[in-house]
Amino acid sequence: MAELQLKSRRFRAEREADWRRLERLLEKAEARGPSKLSKDELLAMPVLYRQALSSLSVARAISLDQSLISYLESLCTRAYFFVYGTRTRLGERLAAFFLHDWPAAVRDLWRPTVVSTLLMVVGAVVAFVLVRADPDWFNAFVDPQMSQGRDPTTSAAGLRETLYARPDAKDGLSVFATFLFTHNAQVALFAFALGFALCLPTAGLMVFNGAVLGAMLAVFARHGLGFELGGWLLVHGATELFAIAIAGGAGLSIGWAVVFPGARSRIDAAAETGRRAATAMAGVVVMLLVAGLLEGFARQLLRADLVRYAIALITGLAWTAYFYWPRRARR
Structure with a gap:
């Protein structure tokens, strides 16, 4: 010793x-x-x-x-x-995320994102047809708290007023935007988090989310306000629905990896797919924040239908170009 x-x-x-x-x-x-x-x-x-x-x-x-x-x-x-x-410094890391990591993750998820979008479209079409044929179907798709007086019993004048009412600045549009951001973030996070359960809960949530939109559109279309509702929704919906579709695609990709892991174990397949999906979801939060600001401010302050559609078109094209425009591979 x-x-x-x-x-x-x-x-x-x-x-x-x-x-x-x-x-x-x-x-x-x-x-x-x-x-x-x-x-x-x-x-x-x-x-x-x-x-x-x-x-x-x-x-x-x-x-x-x-x-x-x-x-x-x-x-x-x-x-x-x-x-x-x-x-790397914080600024460099953020730049790498927005310039490379996030767009690359979304591009890798383009197939499940398309499936997620189609599921929402199917839900919207089915709900629209059912509510147009029988308005009683409306309550099966839309919660009364969510509709906020926009239901089949509302008159055309009442529905129009909800589309163009300008709230008092003292009402706190920022509070309204924060509420909507929280609600939309919950939908997106549930769509992502439930994907591991063999894709079924995520698919159902995408269909139901589309059904809510289809039911609302049917109510307004009965009074000839379908075009006006489209502008009211899309001024923020172009960003919001895109974000939810990506979140649904991220959830579906994880569920698909669990069901069909290939040569990998199910845990390894889910972990590998989950890392890519988590990167996409981090950016989805940013998109929902932008959508919440557009919902709480731009939609309420801009009441011209064509202006609303123009903003929707610009934001939709901007997100599409940002994610899918060809770019050099990162070194």
């Missing part, structure tokens, strides 16, 4: 100066950033790291005391992330 302690002290005495120098450089870089290191210090860092790594290998081989091995393991781990780790 005494021989081992002597060997450990001699080993430390011969190399400790280099370990301490490496530790000081790491503390300086961690506290003030790598840019504060001089040129000589930057060049010395990988040399000191390799020396510490060699010392750790020797210490393990000759079974020196555990405290020394633990110290060297911690030191080498810190140095490894400095020497070989990728260091």
